[in-house]
Amino acid sequence: MADSDWDIVLKPHLSPYFVYAAAFVIAVAHIAVGVLLKISPNSGVIFKTSDQIGIALVGIVIACVVLMFARPRVRAGAAGIEVRNVLGPKLIPWSEVVGVSFPSGAQWARLDLEDYEYEPLMAIQTVDKQRAVDAMDALRAVLGKYADQATA
Incomplete structure (x- = not known):
């Protein structure tokens, strides 16, 4: 209907704004970490492109779950x-x-x-x-x- x-x-009225902001910050933070993951070669850990994509996708999934609180x-x-x-x-x-x-x-x-x-x-x-x-x-x-x- x-x-x-x-x-x-x-x-x-107000809580969706907080939810949208939190989801945005979570997604951007995970994407940024994913992008920056291979910059430091002296860490002793070998990160691959799939690791970068995985971290970004995890952030997007978490952001989508957070967005459910705006419903x-x-x-x-x-x-x-x-x-x-x-x-x-x-x-x-x-x-x-x-x-x-x-x-x-x-x-x-x-x-x-x-x-x-x-x-x-x-x-x-x-x-x-x-x-x-x-x-x-x-x-x-x-x-x-x-x-x-x-x-x-």
């Missing part, structure tokens, strides 16, 4: 709440949702489920300050709208 099919779509998203609509943290999305129907909360000292919000379970909402983060407050208000409004329909 497209984002337009949902009532709200929430994404973190968090929460979408809410008639179908329920779709939560995507680092890995794939998970659709949670309204009938299972008890509420949303932002525990004191937590880094991100959480979706409270039945049986005292919860799902972290990495898309709503403390570092976003007022945007996080606005996101929680919007999510609670959508929850109020659909929770009444789920119980009826």
